Amino acid sequence: MLELDHLAVTAPSLEEGVAAVEAALGVALAPGGRHAHMGTWNRLLSLGPGLYLEVIAPDPAAPRPAWPRWFGLDTRAAVRLTNWVARTGDLEAALAGAPTGTGAAVDLDRGDLRWRMGIPASGVLPYDDCFPALIQWQAGGHPSERLPDAGCRLRRLVIGHPRAAELTVHLALADPRLVLVVDSAIGMVAEIETPAGVKVLQ
Template identity: 55%
Template sequence: MEIDHLGVAGETLESAAAHVEAALGVTLAAGGRHARFGTWNRLLGLGAGEYLEAIAVDPAAPAPGRARWFGLDARTGAPRLQAWIVRVPDLDRALAALPEAGEPVALERGDLRWRMAVPEAGALPWDGCFPALIEWEGAAHPAPRLPEAGCRLAALEVAHPEAAALAARLAPHLDDPRVTFAAGAPALSAVIETPDGPRRLV
């Protein structure tokens, strides 16, 4: 299990992208649409197979007929860092160990193909602080295609009232010193190294 990307959600894609750009002082690249969930995104490369996406409900898309991922159906208020997504080599095996992550859903965008665990209700467990699980199919991945923006993920803090229990739940599967857990109200906070120095994204 390793970090694949971070998701910043907003009521609109424009607001989500503006939140990231203001926080980091960089410009996001075009992304695309996710027909299965009726969402769209813009992207920022973080190097080393990692990236960040600003994501929101696509107003031009038909209703997906099921709850959207990341709890976007109930997304209100200011944009924020909403999700962290971890890459696994075998989604079915990962779900056998972490069934609360959801059910596997096959997805595609252009030539990208992947499977992702999505809870039936859309929102991730542990008040949205549990990582989403993704398995990419084939060699295609968004990160190498994105412009080099000089940004890298330096740290990710996962806050939750039961942070110790969440950390213990993930410890057998995740070994990344950049990820820490802290007791507090449910929230994600990332430190991103940028060309202008470290910036915090919440």
């Protein structure tokens, strides 16, 4: 079975992404780090045990990789909630059962964190990025364990896609916070409970 792991807000620059998310939610993001393999960096927000949100963008201090960056970051021109990530205890098995294009397993690290993740060769995941990236955490535990509790919790993640029913068939994930709807407008919306009430990211 898969579990909801984290949400990804992509941005053309980290500063722009952090400013937009902090303004939308009314809370400060915690430090993240750099991903040398992808030439990206991020800032993080706890959404409770086992779940967090990241704002991720190209790292201007890193060389551009010879392959497409994850989450379609090479073409993102605006700050948006574009992706979600699901964790598994067996990445190879999860990738074998996932739609074509979910990617190949790649070993990654940030500081003392170690994980393996399915990375699509194109940088774009199936179903127009509405299928989750698949991750298996290894050394260092889970990032949510290191983040301060800002009082934010995910209420719902609503994913709209014209082939939502087909997408659901591929998901071995049962989480009442995840809602897939048939919609001609492709995208996702996160409803997040904050100290100032429910806020929306999209």
